[in-house]
Amino acid sequence: MVDQPVTLTMLPVIQNWDCHVCGSCCKEYEVRLSEKEAKRVSELSKNMGPELGYLQPLRYSGWLTRVAFLNHTSDGACVFLGQGGRCKLHEKHGYDSKPLPCRLFPWVLVPRGDKWTVGIRFACPSAAENKGRPIPAHTPELEEFASELVVREGLNRGADGTWAKAPSLDGKMKSTWDHFEVVRQILLDGIEESPTLEQGIFRAVHWISSMKAGTGMDKLDIKQFGDLAKILWNQTVLEAEKEYAGAPEKADSLSLLLFRQCAAIHTRKDHGPKQGIARRGPLARFLAIIRFSVGKGPVPRLHGWVPEADFAKAEEQGINWSAGCEEILRRYYLVKINSGQFAGSVHYRMSVWDGFASLVLTFPIICWITRLAEAGSQRDTLVRAISIVDDHFGFNRVLGGMTQRVFLAILLNSGRLGKLVRWYGPGRG
Ligand code: SF4
Numbered sequence: 001m002v003d004q005p006v007t008l009t010m011l012p013v014i015q016n017w018d019c020h021v022c023g024s025c026c027k028e029y030e031v032r033l034s035e036k037e038a039k040r041v042s043e044l045s046k047n048m049g050p051e052l053g054y055l056q057p058l059r060y061s062g063w064l065t066r067v068a069f070l071n072h073t074s075d076g077a078c079v080f081l082g083q084g085g086r087c088k089l090h091e092k093h094g095y096d097s098k099p100l101p102c103r104l105f106p107w108v109l110v111p112r113g114d115k116w117t118v119g120i121r122f123a124c125p126s127a128a129e130n131k132g133r134p135i136p137a138h139t140p141e142l143e144e145f146a147s148e149l150v151v152r153e154g155l156n157r158g159a160d161g162t163w164a165k166a167p168s169l170d171g172k173m174k175s176t177w178d179h180f181e182v183v184r185q186i187l188l189d190g191i192e193e194s195p196t197l198e199q200g201i202f203r204a205v206h207w208i209s210s211m212k213a214g215t216g217m218d219k220l221d222i223k224q225f226g227d228l229a230k231i232l233w234n235q236t237v238l239e240a241e242k243e244y245a246g247a248p249e250k251a252d253s254l255s256l257l258l259f260r261q262c263a264a265i266h267t268r269k270d271h272g273p274k275q276g277i278a279r280r281g282p283l284a285r286f287l288a289i290i291r292f293s294v295g296k297g298p299v300p301r302l303h304g305w306v307p308e309a310d311f312a313k314a315e316e317q318g319i320n321w322s323a324g325c326e327e328i329l330r331r332y333y334l335v336k337i338n339s340g341q342f343a344g345s346v347h348y349r350m351s352v353w354d355g356f357a358s359l360v361l362t363f364p365i366i367c368w369i370t371r372l373a374e375a376g377s378q379r380d381t382l383v384r385a386i387s388i389v390d391d392h393f394g395f396n397r398v399l400g401g402m403t404q405r406v407f408l409a410i411l412l413n414s415g416r417l418g419k420l421v422r423w424y425g426p427g428r429g
Pocket of ligand 1: 025026031070078079080081082086087088089090098099102
């Protein structure tokens with residue numbers, strides 16, 4: 001336990017969750033263990049040979065530093081996963097015997113100033129479908145998790161009492177958690193007040209472009225910064241609406257090329273039951289990269305849940321967007337913004353503007369996947385698309401790499417990101 005209490009800030013949005021024992025997380029993820037956890041799991045599994053099919057409970061990876069992971073069976077599932085999605089460690093030794101990452105999923109604990117905020121991964125089907133108790137009902141266990149996480153990761157409060165450094169707004173400016181709070185609140189209010197989610201996101205892209213272009217922000221005190229940010233938002237709304245009044249422009253070839261590369265990364269699944277064409281080997285993966293570059297013919301099914309369709313379908317077919325679709329996706333973005341899980345230490349150490357742009361990019365990708373489905377099944381595909389994409393958001397290291405950052409900068413700085421939002425968004429029909 002920690003010597004100072006860990007305080008949580010709950011999500012004010014309506015988000016529910018409970019584990020429905022689907023077991024999908026235990027089939028899909030590689031669970032990395034701390035040294036202490038590895039020792040404990042080894043001890044606890046000493047007499048579990050027959051239950052584990054005589055497989056080793058752990059496997060190790062790395063040359064210089066050996067990192068322990070939970071071992072997997074030949075079908076990719078965790079070695080402890082039993083009948084009906086039940087965990088054998090849990091069944092035999094109690095809930096607390098499970099490693100922290102197992103208990104923590106799908107929660108994301110995000111340090112913000114001297115508190116922690118609670119986010120949730122929509123990669124979990126129950127989170128995407130909003131099934132279970134409201135998040136505040138989980139407060140006691142979340143507080144426990146936050147305390148354990150602090151110890152597990154060896155975190156300490158800074159001299160100012162904060163758990164992590166505030167992310168810089170632009171990667172250069174020395175920013176504070178107050179700056180982050182101003183940005184978070186404007187994005188939340190702006191998106192909530194927009195007639196549709198697509199319009200809200202479109203406005204937000206314009207706004208971050210104006211804020212990014214602004215100079216001398218570091219000379220302002222926090223009140224002046226907040227006032228300027230609001231003035232720019234109001235101006236942005238007017239400008240964005242003028243552009244929004246026209247028909248959406250077809251994305252140009254450079255946008256499509258970059259977009260498809262990003263879509264490929266966000267839809268890749270190389271292990272677990274939803275594994276895509278990775279099961280066919282490296283040649284199939286290489287051909288898929290080429291196909292994504294050309295953008296013609298059948299979309300390579302990098303993930304088992306991506307609908308079977310041609311690239312042309314997403315460009316031509318309309319989207320069947322019900323109020324239910326709007327609610328699900330709106331909830332997804334409000335949760336991400338509210339929790340702050342789009343910048344800083346929990347998101348590839350990205351600046352606030354770049355991290356938010358990376359969140360915006362998920363919108364056209366989710367809509368693109370949904371457009372590939374038959375009109376009658378687009379709502380179900382949307383839920384799956386959120387789950388596919390959110391599996392990567394903040395957790396796939398490739399997305400934090402230099403190439404992705406360059407792609408993102410090109411799309412944002414050239415105004416192409418906003419155009420992609422409109423082109424694949426539901427507003428085009
Ligand atoms: S240890 Fe249990 S909870 Fe963790 S991945 Fe394995 S089966 Fe799932």
